[in-house]
Amino acid sequence: MSDRNELFVDEEENLDSGMVSDDTGSFHEANEELLDDDPIVESISLVMNQVPHPSTQSLHLIQYVGKPKTTSLDDQNISGSIKEESNYLELNVPLDTSRFYDETRAEEWEAQVTENSLRGVFDKTSGGLYAAHFVISNGTKKMVLVPIDSTTQIRSSFKYLDEIDMKKNSSTVNWMEPTKQSKMHILQTSGKNAQSNTSDGSTSHALGDTLKHVKKFEEEDWSALRIVEPNHADSEQVRREIANNADDLILETETRMDEYLDTLINT
Amino acid sequence: MKNAPKRKTSDIETDGAFSELLESEYKGRKLTDPINTTEDKWNLLPAFLKVKGLVKQHLDSFNYFVDVDLKKIIKANELVLSDVDPEFYLKYLDIRVGHKSSSPPGTKEVNLAPHECRLRDLTYSAPIYVDVEYTRGRKIIMHKDLEIGRMPIMLRSNKCILDGIDEHKMAQYDECPLDPGGYFIVNGTEKVILVQEQLSKNRIIVEADEKKNIVQASVTSSTHERKSKTYVITKNDKIYLKHNSIAEDVPIVIVLKAAGITSDLEILQLVCGQDPNYQDLFAVNFEEAARLEVLTQQQALNYIGKRVKTIRRAGAPKLSQLQEGIEAVATTIIAHITVSDLQFREKALYIATMTRRVLMTMHNPKMVDDRDYVGNKRLELAGQLLSLLFEDLFKKFNSDFKANIDKVLKKPSRTSEFDALLSINIHSNNITMGMNRAISTGNWSLKRFKMERAGVTHVLSRLSYISALGMMTRISSQFEKSRKVSGPRALQPSQFGMLCTSDTPEGEACGLVKNLALMTHITTDDEELPVKNLCFTLGCENILEIDSATLHAVTNFGVYLNGTLIGATRFPVSFVDRFRKLRRSGKISAFVSIYTNSHHRAVHIATDGGRICRPLIIVDAENKSRVKAHHLKKLLSNEWAFDDFLKHGLVEYLDVNEENDSLIALYEEDLKNTHQEFTHLEIEPFTVLGAVAGLIPYPHHNQSPRNTYQCAMGKQAIGAIGYNQFRRIDTLLYLMVYPQQPMVKTKTIELIDYDKLPAGQNATVAVMSYSGYDIEDALVLNKASIDRGFGRCQVLRKNTISLKRYPNHTKDIVAGMRVDENGDPIFSHSSLGTDGLGEVGMQVENGQVYVNKCVPTNAGESVLGSPDQHVQSAESHRETPAYYKGPEPSYVDQVMMSVGDNDQALIKVLLRQTRRPELGDKFSSRHGQKGVCGIIVQQEDLPFNDDGISPDIIMNPHGFPSRMTVGKMLELISGKAGVLNGSLEYGTCFGGSKLEDMSKILVDHGFNYSGKDMLYSGITGECMQAYIFFGPIYYQKLKHMVLDKMHARARGPRAVLTRQPTEGRSRDGGLRLGEMERDCVIAYGASQLLLERLMLSSDAFEVDVCSKCGLMGYNGWCTSCKSTDSVIKMTIPYAAKLLFQELLSMNIAPRLKLGDVF
Incomplete structure (x- = not known):
């Protein structure tokens, strides 16, 4: 994953539908006899491409779960950061404080909430998921497919509530203290832990995999992302490159369905 | 038999037991005979049994354990590290049983031939070899073929020397070629690990208690590490999550929030979808979370973390509340779903699915699951049980080994380089002994799984061939026998074709112990990942990519793999169709099942082991069977085997769940009904019965309990045990001297080779009254038949003497x-x-x-005490x-005479008795009609027919009306026709020789069509007043014989403590006059009889009682009064005296107040 993540936030819906139609489409070609009652209306050539600079660029699908239909993300001042090792993304979207905003509650909490922070974990796709870009050039239609590296669903984390909690707790006990202490403990006791294995003969995972991930996550620093507007020159360029830079090699399936399945099953 | 099967010189390398069935000429039918698909599709059955065999489920399971599961266990526990020296490591690379890495392929390294192990009380086992890589000083050393213990080997598994050898070789090993294998030999005894039935793991089961208004969804998560159960329950119409390690029930919304679904809207979408009914039911749950002020994931995790019951081990880190919460959600709740990379979505969806199922049931109480439904059951076989045991022992082995290494490495100065392998051998005995002990005692105790099972293994019953076979197909349930619920015992419709409908014991285990039907297969685990990938290829959308709002959209069907939601599809029908096509073309394992559940709007795929399934013929869309005559021709000409039918998509395996998704035609003619779209066709209807019930001729004409009784009695019949029966030295062996194959056979009899190792004789039976010694089902036996060897049997008893060394x-x-x-x-x-x-x-x-x-x-x-060695x-x-x-x-x-395991001489003496039938010996036909011999009559006194034939057995006709065993009558007619015709007739279930044909044969030979003959009295010579139903019926002699039971005693041994007569025949015990008999004597008023029976004949004892103080003294002396004045001798039961003394010892003085007798 590069620092220069290109985030096509606005294309989300397109991508989503593109993925599905592509999936069934490829199947269609390979196994025509299976779908005899589904006539072919029009053939559109498929073109496979990749991001212009695969070494530094990668393509990710971001789903904003629970995005209100009325809210548009266009022209919004979105900021983002990422923890690469933990595959964790955070986007901050400004909150529309003009509607449904409870000022009194905000005063009560002594917190001014202006941002909605959205978080999500990247899930690596195991291939087979493509972003489709529909291009009409010189009257010919073509579909450009770009493999997606990973997908994520982002959700509101209500970080401000946790921060209020933290403030409240820190007035009595320093809230962060136990976690920090336990971090120390973790390092210390990994050896001891192994010893306890021997005593009862079974492995006791005192520090489970997930807690290790949490630890890693907490230790890692956020790195900021540059968000590019959809009509910004950079993203325009990337889009152009994806559409045109392909070698115009029209994809034809050479692998038969059963061959593909063989490789799938036998790996 | 007219056309006896010709046996070729056996050059077949594989299991030859069923080869004969595939010979070109078999049982009177030739290859050139016209092929009739309707009649001949049963030929798939021997082909199936040739591949699968009757005990294949045991062998498959053991083979899978040894070849696949062991490697997985090694992989999961591959590293042994030291706490002292961080440099040190030992890594297991590979594991093999029975052969070294260097040995040529096909090597089977076992200690001895199995029969020698039986005779010498040894364990039939093979070495377990591992390849290890470890550090010695600075060097990394590879060591191959290190023996870490010995594994008991299942007979006829692929590690057994008997695997794939021909009859000739079997004879050289003193083995019976018909012996099914599938058992172990541990310390000389044959032990079977019975198939265990249990509720499937990792599946949601929804139950409701309508009285208490409770709905609960539960799932038992089972991983390699642990086993735990998670519930989602309703309480006052609100939904909570319950888990043993969480102190109180957690509101479900909080759990979902903890799992990362923070938005209430999304929770509603995941749980209720768009259904307003569900939404109304669920809404109340949000209030609770809001009231508790749990809004964010962190708050929810803290809430749970606070309530986690923690058992801190010494040295383990103290976790913060938040960490406890994360740990609980990630690993404790629904433990079989793993959380990786902080992605909780799979877990959240699983909890949401459980909640959804609860809601569905709250809305419609009919949506509950049936615990007793066979599709919700899994069968645990020897391999799985051994794998649990081995992993436990292996972990123990490694920790012992590690402790040992640490001890050595701790010493700062060592003279030589430390070689870890030097100390590994010390512990290898633990694995060997652990496995042996578990199998020989049947106690499976694994702390990890809180598993404490007793009686897992049983001694293989060698009473008869069929009893051994019956034991291999037996399924025992974990259900308590004492509980008074009828559900688990009832015959389930889903049992059809999977479990035998007749074969279950009577009494307390009725319906809990079951038997496999003839054509069943039990699956072994299949890999999940390829199937998962395939699903995504076939158009299933991954749950990680699908958004919550559309997941439960009305057009979507959830796709569940082994009970876990993996995605959704909008085209469930074509998805399932394509999946099935791929399975039929052999792209995925034939044992992966897929079915649609329209109630849950779900497609379920199962790849897990332990499901019962059976093969069925696939029917095309035009209601045409895919198996055609030319296919069967190929089968009969040995061109095709059963697997070819699978490969060509003509036959497929369906498990119970998938059967529910199909319409199966029972007979080929049913396919003509074009109003119904059949998907499958039965191979043979008689496969609903198991091996033991398959012995019954015409069982479909019998009242059903009679078939069940026969299943119990068939296992007690004395017969031939195996071709090696005279080489065996068993504790107790019953052998029939002249066993015969039945005149009326069934196809099952041929398939399981009962005709080669029969247990019974064809007796000519006259159904008539004779002499009055035939009341209550007693039989009249012909003395001359007995003289000729009818019912004669041998009893062989083993006596073991070991010569010890001191x-x-x-x-x-x-x-x-x-x-x-x-x-x-x-x-x-x-x-x-x-x-x-x-x-x-x-x-x-x-x-x-x-x-x-x-x-x-x-x-x-x-020996140290004696200085002089010559004394010795x-x-x-x-x-x-x-x-x-x-x-x-x-x-x-x-x-x-031999040497056993511990170098002690072992002497076994086998003593033989030959027994003729005598009064009181028990006989039974194959229709649950048992009776004892009531009288033995001279042949000249028995009735005879025109040909001078007199019966071997006379049976009283009163046995028929109430028992309604019409099958027995049909057997007699078919048997009689067979005798006259010189043929063996068939009484196969739902088929067999037709009564009309049999009557025709009888008439053609000048007999009455109904099987009745005119008999003449042997006593008067006069013709009988009625025609007598007369013909051959196959009779079994049961093991209950008078000689083993007769017992009488006048005087004899007494128990030391109570001085009452001992109990039981083996101890020459007294005949007890019990409580009920005592009541009768009291009621009758026979007081002197009572006194005699209860005291004088039992434990009369003369005591000296002091009439003054009422206590007992001795020798005419009262110890408390210190006088002899008023001491009186009297007789009381010794037990009474004992009671008085015991009371005295408790500081209670029982005083006897004496009065005059009369």
Whole structure:
């Protein structure tokens, strides 16, 4: 994953539908006899491409779960950061404080909430998921497919509530203290832990995999992302490159369905 | 039989047991005969059994364990590290059983031939080899073929030397080629690990208690590490999550929030979808979370973390509340779903699915699951049980090994480089002993799984061939026998074709112990990942990519793999169709099942092990069977095997769940009904029965409990046990002297080779009354038939004597026989040879010795005590001979002397009795009609027919009306027709020889069509007043014989404590006058009889009672009054005296107040 993540936030819906139609489409070609009652209306050539600079660029699908239909993300001042090792993304979207905003509650909490922070974990796709870009050039239609590296669903984390909690707790006990202490403990006791294995003969995972991930996550620093507007020159360029830079090699399936399945099953 | 099967010289390398069935000419049918698909599709059955066999499920499971599961266990526990030296490591690379890495392929390294293990009380086992890589000093060393223990080997599994050898080779190993295998030999005894039935793991089961208004969804998560159960329950119409390690029930919204679904809207979408009914039911749950002020994930995790019950191990880190919460959600709740990379979505969706199921049931109570439905059951086989055991032992082995390494490495200065392998061998005995102990005792105790099972293994019953076979197909349930619920015992419709409908014991285990049907297969685990990938390829959308709002959209069907939601599809029908097509073309394992559940709007795919499935013929869309005549031709000409039918998509396996998704035609003619779209066709309807019920001729004409009774009795019938029966030395062996194959066979009989190892004889039966000694089902037996060998059997009993060695170098010896003054052996030694062992063929009577064993008199003395070593050589012995005890003499059949496991001499003497039927011996036909011999009549007194034939057995006709065993009547007619025709007839279930044809044969031979004959009385010579139903019926002699049970006693041994007569025949016990008998005598008023029976004949005891103080004294002296004045002798039961004394010892003084008797 590069620092220069290109985030096509606005294309989300397109991508989503593109993925599905592509999936069934490829199947269609390979196994025509299976779908005899589904006539072919029009053939559109498929073109496979990749991001212009695969070494530094990668393509990710971001789903904003629970995005209100009325809210548009266009022209919004979105900021983002990422923890690469933990595959964790955070986007901050400004909150529309003009509607449904409870000022009194905000005063009560002594917190001014202006941002909605959205978080999500990247899930690596195991291939087979493509972003489709529909291009009409010189009257010919073509579909450009770009493999997606990973997908994520982002959700509101209500970080401000946790921060209020933290403030409240820190007035009595320093809230962060136990976690920090336990971090120390973790390092210390990994050896001891192994010893306890021997005593009862079974492995006791005192520090489970997930807690290790949490630890890693907490230790890692956020790195900021540059968000590019959809009509910004950079993203325009990337889009152009994806559409045109392909070698115009029209994809034809050479692998038969059963061959593909063989490789799938036998790996 | 007209066309006896010709046996080719056996050059078949594979399992030859069923080869004959595939010969070109078999049972009177030739290859050239026209093929009729309707009739001949049953040929798939022998083909199936050739591949699968009756015990294939055991063998498959063991093979899978040894070849696949062991490697997985090794992989999961591959590293042994040291706490002391961080540099040190030992890594397991590979594991093999029974062959080294260097040995040529096909090597099977076992200790001895199985039969020798049986005889010598050894364990039939093979070494377990591992390849390891470890550090020695700075070097990394690879060591191959390190033996870490020995694994008991299942007979006929692929690690057994009997695997794939022909009949000839089997004979060389003293094995019976018809023996099914599938059991272990541990310390000389044959042990079977019974198939265990249990509720499926990792599946959601929804149950409702309508009275208490509770709905609960539960899932038992089982991983390699642990086993735990998670519930989602309703309480006052609100939904909570319950788990053992969380102190109180957590509101479900909080759990979902903790799992990362923070938005209430999304929770509603995941749980309720768009259904307003569900939304209304669920809404109340949000209020609770809001009231508790749990809004964010962190708050929810804290809430849970606070309530986690923690068991801190010493040295383990103290976790913060938040960490506890994360740990609980990630690993404790629904443990089989793993969380990786902080992605909780899979877990959240699983909890949401459980909640959704609860809601569905709250809305519609019919949505509950049925615990007793066979599709919700999994069968646990030997392999799975052994794998659990082995992993436990292996972990123990590794931790012992590690402790050992640490101990050595801790020492700062070592003279030489430390080689870890030097200490590994010390522990190898633990694995060997652990496996042996578990199998021989049947106690499976694994702390990890809180598993504490007893009675997992049983001694293989060798009473008859069929009893051994019946044991291999038996399924025992974990359900308590004492609980009074009928559900688990009831016959389930889903059992059809999977579990035998007849074969279950009566009484407490009724319906809990089941048997497999003839054509079942139990699946082994299949890999999940390829199937998962395939689903995504076939258009299933991954749950990680699908958004919550559309997941439960009305057009979507959830796709569940082994109970876990993996995605959704909008086209469930074509998805399932394509999946099935791929399975039929062999792209995925034939045992992966897929079915649609329209109630849950879900597609379920199962790849897990332990499902019961069976093969069915696939029917095309035009209602045409895919198996055609030319396919069967190929099968009959040996061109095709059963697997080819699978490969070509003609036949497929369906498990119980998938059966529910299909319409299966019972007969080919049903396919003509074009109003129904059939998907499958039964191969043969008689496969609903199992191996044991398959012996019954015409069972479809019998009242059903009769078939069940026969299933129990067929296992008690005396017959042939195996081709090696005379080489065996078993504790108790019953053998029939002249067993016959039944005149009326079934196809099952041929398939399981019961005709080669039968247990019974064809008796000519006359159904009539005779003499009055035939009441209550008693039978009249013909003396001449008995003289000719009817019902004659041999009883062989093993007696084991071991010659011990003692620590002081003395040992037991066998002394020779003693002679009287004439040089003849004394009476008790008359059957001994000069070596002090019974001579083979000699008669042994009651009180005679068959092994004259002597033990040293000074076995306890220490050798160090005696300075003179010469004293040792002149050690003296005392005779402790083995006496024969029994009412009838026996004959010495075999004497074996060998060395057992612990280097001690082992002597086995086999004593034989040949028994003729006598009054009271038990017989039964194959229709649950048992009876004892009531009288034995001279042949000349028995009735006879025109040909002069007199019956072997006369059976009273009163046995028929209430029992309604019409099958027995049909058997008689078919048998009679067979005798006259010179053919063996068939009584196969739902088929067999037709009654009309049989009657035709009878008429053609001049007999009455109904099987009745005119008989003449043997006593008066007059013709009988009625025609008598007369013909052959196959009769079994059951193991219950008078000689083993008859018992009487006048005086004899008494128990030491109570001085009452001992109990039981084996202890020469008294005949008890019990409580109920006592009541009768009281009611009758026979007080003197009562006094005699209860005291005088039992434990009368004379005591001295002081009439003054009422206490007991002795010798006419009262110890409390210190006088002899008023001491009176009287008789009381010794037990009463004992009671008084016990009371006295408790400081209670029972005082006897004496009065006059009359």
